[in-house]
Amino acid sequence: MILTLAVSGYRSLRDLVLPLERLNVVTGANGSGKSSFYRALRLLGEAAQGRIIPSLAAEGGLESTLWAGPESFSRAMKAGEAPVQGTVRRERVSLKLGFASEDYGYAIDLGLPVSSGHFHDGQMAIPSMFSQDPVIKAEAVWIGEVLKRSNLIASRGGAGVHILDERGNRATVITDLAPFDSMMTHAADPRGAPELLALRERMRGWRFYDHFRSDPEAPARRPQVGTRTPVLASDGADLAAALQTVREIGDPAALHDAIEDAFPGSTVEIESAGGLFEVTMRQHGLLRPLRVAELSDGTLRYLLLAAALLTPRPPSLMVLNEPETSLHPDLLPPLARLIAAAARRSQVIVVTHARALVDALEGEPDSALFVLEKQLGETLAPGFEGPAWNWPKR
Structure with missing residues (x-):
């Protein structure tokens, strides 16, 4: 640490x-x-x-x-x-x-x-650009x-x-x-x-996770070739494979609980067609599952954060920059619980301006709040x- x-x-x-x-x-x-x-x-x-x-x-x-x-x-x-003014530089x-x-x-x-030049075999050569x-x-x-x-x-x-x-x-x-x-x-x-x-x-x-894309052209919205993925890519392109990897060699119960915590009555499945993996989500009251391209920005971003935080191979340090982006305020307490659980396996640094997320994390064991x-x-x-x-x- x-x-x-x-x-x-x-x-x-x-x-x-x-x-x-x-x-x-x-x-x-x-x-x-x-x-x-x-x-x-x-x-x-x-x-x-x-x-x-x-x-x-x-x-x-x-x-x-x-x-x-x-x-x-x-x-x-x-x-x-x-007045603030410069002085003679000493350092x-x-x-x-x-x-x-x-x-x-x-x-x-x-x-x-x-x-301003570069050296070759100990001799000054042409000036360097x-x-x-x-x-x-x-x-x-x-x-x-x-x-x-x-x-x-x-x-x-x-x-x-x-x-x-x-x-x-x-x-x-x-x-x-x-x-x-x-x-x-x-x-x-x-x-x-x-x-x-x-x-x-x-x-x-x-690992650094900074502003996962969730726009219509985001990599996470497109089916990808599925291979075992214990570490989610920084752009989230391999989301489906990462979630399936959590299910097979990680903590599937924790993944289920994280989805239920944020979206009660919903389940996430991974479909495979021709080796391409795609995330689908079944929500209570709907007759068919929603494909990843249909998910809201906030829903997709929460799934990306869940895949990152539930990694089967936790790093020594994980840094999240403004993870609250695009999330509805109701999703911040479930996110805070995911972060707190991840901090029991890795050192975590969260950079945020969301007061609700700060309040949810403040007071966690072995934590520090820097304002x-x-x-x-x-x-x-x-x-x-x-x-x-x-x-x-x-």
């Missing part, structure tokens, strides 16, 4: 360090930073996939995602006695993401390139909750990667790592760096004192 999540320099998250529980609910007014919080989590997961640089590019590049306010606020600025331009779990911690520091790409300045993996020199097991500074070997000595395993490559994808080794490999695979297993606020453009989580945290040095 992740115990501490830290973000620095990303959009409105100037310096946010939060203690996490097994079930975490993040809410707040529009513009308070909920979307930035969710995107920062996704970026952190992309590091283990080797996609953090392209993901930043998709957001408009590093400079468009950096904290846009001053490096620090004076007491007079905070009190409204002086390097940096976007930092990290977490500490019950066993390992990981952090990455991204910045701007120093040179990628001079605005962010580069990875530092990475670290450690044991425990807080990074220290004594518990550091893998680090990256510049082009070099250093690993703590089985004798307790720091060995350099890579000397020419490209600035756009992560040590998580290039230094993880089952013999030389098994901890790094284990952490990478765990992060690759994180984000913005002050002087900075996202804060009042009521929570940030745990101890150290960033890796460049």
